Amino acid sequence: MAELKDLVRQWLESGRVDLFLGYKEVAGHPLPYAFSRDNLEEVAELMVSPARYPLEKLAANILKARPGLRIGLLARDCTRRAVNVLTIYNQVEPGQVELLDLSCCPSRPQVSCSALTPPEVGEVKRALGLDNRLTPEQFEAIPAPERLGRWLYEFQKCLKCYGCRDICPVCFCRECSLEHGELVEPRDLPPEVPMFHWVRAVHMAGRCIDCGLCEEACPVDIPLRLLYRQTNRIVRELFGYDTGLTLTQPPFSVLGVGPAEPREAAGKGR
Amino acid sequence: MYKLVPSICSYCGTGCGVLFEVLDNRILGTLPLKTHPVNEGRLCLKGWSLHEYVESDMRLTGPYLRINGRLHQVTWERAIGFAARRLTEIVDRYGPDSVGVLASAKISNEENYLLQKFARAVVGTNNVDHCARL
Numbered sequence: 001m002a003e004l005k006d007l008v009r010q011w012l013e014s015g016r017v018d019l020f021l022g023y024k025e026v027a028g029h030p031l032p033y034a035f036s037r038d039n040l041e042e043v044a045e046l047m048v049s050p051a052r053y054p055l056e057k058l059a060a061n062i063l064k065a066r067p068g069l070r071i072g073l074l075a076r077d078c079t080r081r082a083v084n085v086l087t088i089y090n091q092v093e094p095g096q097v098e099l100l101d102l103s104c105c106p107s108r109p110q111v112s113c114s115a116l117t118p119p120e121v122g123e124v125k126r127a128l129g130l131d132n133r134l135t136p137e138q139f140e141a142i143p144a145p146e147r148l149g150r151w152l153y154e155f156q157k158c159l160k161c162y163g164c165r166d167i168c169p170v171c172f173c174r175e176c177s178l179e180h181g182e183l184v185e186p187r188d189l190p191p192e193v194p195m196f197h198w199v200r201a202v203h204m205a206g207r208c209i210d211c212g213l214c215e216e217a218c219p220v221d222i223p224l225r226l227l228y229r230q231t232n233r234i235v236r237e238l239f240g241y242d243t244g245l246t247l248t249q250p251p252f253s254v255l256g257v258g259p260a261e262p263r264e265a266a267g268k269g270r
Numbered sequence: 271m272y273k274l275v276p277s278i279c280s281y282c283g284t285g286c287g288v289l290f291e292v293l294d295n296r297i298l299g300t301l302p303l304k305t306h307p308v309n310e311g312r313l314c315l316k317g318w319s320l321h322e323y324v325e326s327d328m329r330l331t332g333p334y335l336r337i338n339g340r341l342h343q344v345t346w347e348r349a350i351g352f353a354a355r356r357l358t359e360i361v362d363r364y365g366p367d368s369v370g371v372l373a374s375a376k377i378s379n380e381e382n383y384l385l386q387k388f389a390r391a392v393v394g395t396n397n398v399d400h401c402a403r404l
Contacts, residue, residue, distance in 0.1 A: 026276060061299060
């Protein structure tokens with residue numbers, strides 16, 4: 001930990017980054033915290049938090065308003081995968097974000113990650129729904145028609161809080177199809193089952209980096225991580241594409257390789 | 271310049287912990303407070319969109335009074351003076367139980383206390399209810 005703090009101090013002092021997002025205890029809670037040259041003395045309080053926040057999403061939000069900044073992140077493996085995906089989709093530019101890697105292999109003693117504590121699953125959910133701890137292999141051992149029934153049980157609990165989308169580090173669309181009246185009926189609760197969740201699952205193909213934040217944010221414990229893992233499994237098997245591990249374009253990308261041209265600039269040429 | 275500010279959701283009486291992303295004194299977004307004992311990292315749709323109403327152009331930031339059928343922004347003094355005069359007229363003419371007070375989950379315990387005190391001690395009615403009793 002002392003080594004980490006020294007590195008963060010070095011990065012800030014040398015100007016390698018202008019802002020460093022890590023964690024610090026505030027009011028008794030481990031919270032994401034922005035360290036900068038103005039509060040260097042606070043780097044001593046940098047910590048690793050078991051509660052995970054989408055630091056890369058916070059960074060992308062800051063960069064939208066202040067594109068000139070360079071931001072350092074305390075990065076788990078999932079953070080690195082997310083930054084790769086955000087770079088592919090032109091949400092952050094290479095060089096805007098620097099990662100300070102934190103090994104998060106469970107065999108390491110310093111590892112602190114909320115994803116390592118499996119949620120408790122009750123009797124009704126075990127009987128009718130899907131245990132959030134199922135591995136893809138265990139899941140596929142369930143006969144297909146039964147699987148569908150179990151998914152529908154999970155989906156009809158949905159409160160439509162959009163928490164899965166809002167916390168997702170790789171959800172950044174300006175117009176979200178989940179709020180499109182033609183696809184998902186507004187007002188209704190529960191949302192149109194299963195359209196709502198399937199729209200999101202399809203969008204997660206080649207994009208989901210399996211961080212599990214959606215599932216942690218879900219108030220009704222829908223096994224979203226399992227759903228998107230299954231989706232991405234198809235992507236891996238059909239296209240040989242491992243989401244987040246490389247900077248190559250996903251098989252479904254219709255975007256160019258550079259950032260979109262600003263609208264004003266595009267207009268001038270005509 | 272950039273900070274994350276822990277707070278409590280102002281929508282209902284549950285009291286979920288939230289975290290605001292604040293850049294240059296403007297709220298960019300809301301996150302659930304992962305370690306808060308009440309919501310344990312989850313929020314409802316309203317909690318997730320707290321920043322939208324704080325920064326909304328449609329938000330009322332002062333008192334309005336309907337004069338000749340149209341709303342006009344007025345001073346607090348004038349608004350409270352008008353309300354006091356009309357309430358007194360109504361209580362004098364129809365009795366205290368012609369008035370009801372609607373309290374709110376969006377204000378503090380202390381403000382709610384004052385509101386029921388106002389209803390009981392000033393107006394003289396027990397007609398006190400709350401927006402969360404749907």
